[in-house]
Amino acid sequence: MARKTGADGRVTAEAILRESLSLFAQYGFATVSMRQIADKVGVQPGAIYQHHRNKQQLLVAVLDTHMDGLLKASAENQQGDCTSVQALERFARFHIQYHITRPDEVFVSYMELRSLEEEGYALIEGKRRKYERILKSILERGVSDGTFQLDDPHVSAMAILSMLTGVNTWYRSGGRLSQQKIEDIYTSMVLGAVGHRLPDTHS
Amino acid sequence: MARKTGADGRVTAEAILRESLSLFAQYGFATVSMRQIADKVGVQPGAIYQHHRNKQQLLVAVLDTHMDGLLKASAENQQGDCTSVQALERFARFHIQYHITRPDEVFVSYMELRSLEEEGYALIEGKRRKYERILKSILERGVSDGTFQLDDPHVSAMAILSMLTGVNTWYRSGGRLSQQKIEDIYTSMVLGAVGHRLPDTHS
DNA sequence: GTCTATACGTTGATAGAC
DNA sequence: GTCTATCAACGTATAGAC
Secondary structure: OOOOOOOOHHHHHHHHHHHHHHHHHHHOOOOOOHHHHHHHHOOOHHHHOOOOOOHHHHHHHHHHHHHHHHHHHHHHHOOOOOOHHHHHHHHHHHHHHHHHOOHHHHHHHHHHHHHOOHHHHHHHHHHHHHHHHHHHHHHHHHHHOOOOOOOOHHHHHHHHHHHHHOHHHHOOOOOOOOHHHHHHHHHHHHHHHOOOOOOOOOO | OOOOOOOOHHHHHHHHHHHHHHHHHHHOOOOOOHHHHHHHHOOOHHHHOOOOOOHHHHHHHHHHHHHHHHHHHHHHHOOOOOOHHHHHHHHHHHHHHHHHOOHHHHHHHHHHHHHOOHHHHHHHHHHHHHHHHHHHHHHHHHHHOOOOOOOOHHHHHHHHHHHHHOHHHHOOOOOOOOHHHHHHHHHHHHHHHOOOOOOOOOO
């Protein structure tokens, strides 16, 4: 049969990433078939292989797109001079904002690390480490200028990231609390956890 | 061919749960086949259906076993009178100890919630909520007796649980830090996050 | 770039012998 | 309770026409 004339490759490419992300988030990478993705995009399964070598590379592309977006946005967020407390607060608010508004991307990025084979894992894990280092640097600065009290910047960074990213396990938009309020609570907890006191958020 | 004589059903049943857990942790529920499990156990695929109605019920059994163990151990840990600070510290140390020594169970319990169908999900989620409520109660007590400063016990409980459970994403036994030290660091961060100060853990 | 058609392995689950 | 044998459905990926 004839091919679909007038089809735009870039549109298809974007649709593949978008629908893959959505399906992976809903059912998990292992469960989703190339057929399902093709159906959602509106092409035949074989057409996906025009854009990605195989299913594994499709997953890598999805995760890599997310990590690049995160690193770029976080770099923009961290520019400008500020104290270590301000930097930590800014980081915490940024992280929550970015993650809370992208539940699918975040979910897939954390859940499907295990589905990555060696090469893709190294790529994504490298970018994740780069992001973690941003927070670790802030903590180290706060320790050396005496603002924060903590024993181990690396462990504290990991703990804080787990705590912040955890919002996504319970937050649903339109819930009891505004996004602003959630940011406030988490920021206050993060500052407390590193041994810094806010004047008083409890009133 | 003849059946394997002298086989003990209870031994097989335990082996199925044990090997399923291990395989689910390593490869993910969706990826693991009944054949793989049967191979590890040393039986034929059909034999598993003597113990579990289908693959889904096998997953439910694995997760339910974990949740029952967690709830039982946590109930034992929380008995006896103590202040709210002591209760929180005891909870934090318990949670880390329990989770850090059972990486597979914890990993599967968090990752495969999505693989549960309605009925099984309700069962497991109910037990998870029950566990969360233990921490929430401790926080509420600490707020009402003026020991903790926090705005929302529910959100704080979720944040603390994310932080504590997060140890499992980076901790590997035999690493740089002793388990005791890790407990100390996390406990100190938890107490800080709820607005309570330790004398000085930084020396 | 997209299509149809298809190769070919693997899946969950069942039937019936022992 | 375990075995062998088997089924129908579905998986990824490729080949070659248009």
